[in-house]
Amino acid sequence: MFEFKKANDGIGVISLNSRARITGEMSANFRKWQETVDLKSCSTVIVDGNNIEFIDSMGIAALISIYKTVSAKGSDLILVNLSEEIKKLLNTLRLDRLFIIKNCSVVEAIKDLC
Numbered sequence: 001m002f003e004f005k006k007a008n009d010g011i012g013v014i015s016l017n018s019r020a021r022i023t024g025e026m027s028a029n030f031r032k033w034q035e036t037v038d039l040k041s042c043s044t045v046i047v048d049g050n051n052i053e054f055i056d057s058m059g060i061a062a063l064i065s066i067y068k069t070v071s072a073k074g075s076d077l078i079l080v081n082l083s084e085e086i087k088k089l090l091n092t093l094r095l096d097r098l099f100i101i102k103n104c105s106v107v108e109a110i111k112d113l114c
Contacts, residue, residue, distance in 0.1 A: 022059030
């Protein structure tokens with residue numbers, strides 16, 4: 001369900017293969033999956049929110065877990081392709097101060113970094 005690819009210059013991209021709601025069990029599976037990929041070797045990690053229909057507190061906790069992993073090495077976590085609803089939620093929770101949220105595609109985000 002989750003996919004991890006490395007792009008240019010060690011940029012990691014996390015995406016979902018199909019539309020999903022990141023809640024409960026899905027969040028737990030996401031956190032387990034995250035432990036199987038080498039995020040620490042990435043200069044930046046981009047999460048493609050294109051297929052995220054909804055995210056609850058457990059899903060947000062999974063994003064914070066990714067943030068902690070990459071920020072420990074001084075890397076950034078960038079969220080792209082988020083729905084307006086999810087962006088408003090992250091802003092309300094003031095997580096826009098923690099994550100870099102961009103209104104662009106993965107390709108555009110990678111170009112900005114390279």
